[in-house]
Amino acid sequence: MNPGTVVNEKLDHWRALWDDAYEQPVSEGDPSLNLAGWTSSYTGLPIPAAEMREWVGGTVGRILSLAPTRVLEIGCGTGMLLLRIAPRCASYYGVDFSSSALAYVDQQVRAAGVEGVKLCEGQADALPLAATDRFDLVVLNSVVQYFPDADYLQRVLDSAVEHVAPGGTLFLGDLRSRSLLPCFHSSVLLRQADSDRPLAELASEVERNVATEMELTFDPTDIEAIAVELPCLASVKTQLKRGRRHNELTCFRYDAAIRLEDDPCRPLAAEDDRKEVDWRDEALSASALRRWLGGKPGVHLTLHSIPNARLVKEVEALRLLRRREDIETAGQLATALRQARLRGIEPEDLWRLESGDDEGERVVEVDWQAGSADRYVARVGSRSCRLSCCTPQVELVGHR
Numbered sequence: 001m002n003p004g005t006v007v008n009e010k011l012d013h014w015r016a017l018w019d020d021a022y023e024q025p026v027s028e029g030d031p032s033l034n035l036a037g038w039t040s041s042y043t044g045l046p047i048p049a050a051e052m053r054e055w056v057g058g059t060v061g062r063i064l065s066l067a068p069t070r071v072l073e074i075g076c077g078t079g080m081l082l083l084r085i086a087p088r089c090a091s092y093y094g095v096d097f098s099s100s101a102l103a104y105v106d107q108q109v110r111a112a113g114v115e116g117v118k119l120c121e122g123q124a125d126a127l128p129l130a131a132t133d134r135f136d137l138v139v140l141n142s143v144v145q146y147f148p149d150a151d152y153l154q155r156v157l158d159s160a161v162e163h164v165a166p167g168g169t170l171f172l173g174d175l176r177s178r179s180l181l182p183c184f185h186s187s188v189l190l191r192q193a194d195s196d197r198p199l200a201e202l203a204s205e206v207e208r209n210v211a212t213e214m215e216l217t218f219d220p221t222d223i224e225a226i227a228v229e230l231p232c233l234a235s236v237k238t239q240l241k242r243g244r245r246h247n248e249l250t251c252f253r254y255d256a257a258i259r260l261e262d263d264p265c266r267p268l269a270a271e272d273d274r275k276e277v278d279w280r281d282e283a284l285s286a287s288a289l290r291r292w293l294g295g296k297p298g299v300h301l302t303l304h305s306i307p308n309a310r311l312v313k314e315v316e317a318l319r320l321l322r323r324r325e326d327i328e329t330a331g332q333l334a335t336a337l338r339q340a341r342l343r344g345i346e347p348e349d350l351w352r353l354e355s356g357d358d359e360g361e362r363v364v365e366v367d368w369q370a371g372s373a374d375r376y377v378a379r380v381g382s383r384s385c386r387l388s389c390c391t392p393q394v395e396l397v398g399h400r
């Protein structure tokens, strides 16, 4: 089939699916948290509102930390971000290919009296923009997975970047991890499996589900490869999702911020860090690190190989499922996991180190670790000091 036809068929599929989701009756409750279409892969039921509130709070916080004033959101859906961010900006332009989504957002914007909002029906690769339109932030949150392929994402970014002011950011939120896709599918199937379900059957189903996955997935390296094709690229930064709850959003998704040149405040960048610490070598804990950082506001360090509390069990489960040496059923695998007593560090415990600094200066970034499914990296730095001007002479001894 002609590749253009395949792309259009995929777009039609997703548009019909989203239109259908938005035409369902809206459940009672907070109208700014309309969860149409947010279904749990584990239960087939709506993702609990408390989990979505945490998700939306984390995402909005991350976007507001970029201090945007003129925002374009591509795929604004029911306005969960728009209704929270637009009141803090001069203007907010929401585009979506679902007219039902836009009708809902329009109603909420009027009811709440939010000013400076413009809405328009449009497809991400044919943005309804004038040549002179400029934004300091373009948001694509939880949208990219519904794009037909990676070339489509590249085309969308190529055209969006022309409307980003110097120093602006393209925020790609809620990206689904490609490397973690087998782990995601095994986690879902194991949660649903009866305890006597044979692991061999489950292992084949995982591989089948990975092969037939409809949604698009990317690793941070894929996003970097796409971003380097953009003109005026300054930096690409990926981070794990915020949140304490373990669910498919916090465990298997992440955000990427692509900054364009003319950025006065340089972000923490791996190449700038002077001190590298292996979490395992130091046998650290979050509280030991907090004590050690106290009174050292200028310290910059990169901590790597931190066991991810969200994923240590899920990754071990997939390993056992694939190996199947001594265990044959889902129930035996659950017992083996319980006995393994796997523990990790909550990423939120590292972000909390920001609030431990009285000056409000400390910045913590938490990112996936390349090549490792269940380890992550945390970079600790300060807001005001360019990393290259600091001389972090630090020794992490005696803090085990």
Ligand SMILES: C[S@@+](CC[C@H](N)C(=O)[O-])C[C@H]1O[C@@H](n2cnc3c(N)ncnc32)[C@H](O)[C@@H]1O
Residues within 6 Å of the ligand: 011, 014, 015, 018, 019, 037, 074, 075, 076, 077, 078, 079, 080, 081, 095, 096, 097, 098, 101, 122, 123, 124, 125, 140, 141, 142, 143, 146, 147
């Ligand atoms: C999961 S919702 C995300 C909504 C919102 N960004 C948020 O984070 O709450 C995905 C939205 O993207 C829209 N969408 C998906 N693919 C699109 C495309 N190619 N062009 C425009 N909108 C698209 C859908 O209609 C849907 O409203």
